Amino acid sequence: MNETKQTQTTIQKISSMKGSELFQKRIKEYLDRRAFTDPQFAERYGNEKKSIKECCDYILGEVSAAQVSGYDDEEIFGMAVHYYDEDDIKIKHHSVQRVVTNQHVDLTEEEKAEARAKAIAAYQNEVRESMKRKPAPKPKEEKKEEPQLSLF
Numbered sequence: 001m002n003e004t005k006q007t008q009t010t011i012q013k014i015s016s017m018k019g020s021e022l023f024q025k026r027i028k029e030y031l032d033r034r035a036f037t038d039p040q041f042a043e044r045y046g047n048e049k050k051s052i053k054e055c056c057d058y059i060l061g062e063v064s065a066a067q068v069s070g071y072d073d074e075e076i077f078g079m080a081v082h083y084y085d086e087d088d089i090k091i092k093h094h095s096v097q098r099v100v101t102n103q104h105v106d107l108t109e110e111e112k113a114e115a116r117a118k119a120i121a122a123y124q125n126e127v128r129e130s131m132k133r134k135p136a137p138k139p140k141e142e143k144k145e146e147p148q149l150s151l152f
Contacts, residue, residue, distance in 0.1 A: 020056070027059070028052045030077050031084070044084045054091065055083045061092030 031052075035042035059079045063071065083089055107115070 024052050024056050027056055027077070027080050031055075031080055034077075034081065041081065041084070047084065050084060055080050058083045058089060058091045065092050 031045055035045040059076060062079055063076075
């Protein structure tokens with residue numbers, strides 16, 4: 001039960017974050033892992049003249065200049081590593097207003113079953129409501145044939 005509360009708290013924190021905050025968090029997590037496994041990168045990552053915010057601005061500038069809407073995670077992470085690899089990198093002005101990130105949250109089997117039950121109940125309620133709203137079909141009016149007048 002304690003895991004359930006912890007997972008719900010994590011989900012609430014993630015959903016309350018702005019896209020740019022979550023983006024910075026994801027980039028930092030990746031770079032931290034990379035620095036842990038790659039000593040050469042760790043040295044460059046420790047450069048005090050560089051920051052995660054500036055790194056994300058660099059990535060957004062590159063994305064904005066390329067005018068492409070979607071990127072693979074590895075492409076974005078590659079740009080982040082490149083930012084730390086280069087000493088004289090130029091950060092382009094960007095017009096990116098919204099950042100969408102993929103965030104995977106592991107749910108327990110109990111949480112999955114609960115979410116499924118809630119989704120089914122919501123769907124059933126929606127169907128019931130839509131059935132209540134539909135008016136009864138009106139009886140079709142029969143066309144009365146009008147006799148044609150004869151001129152002869």
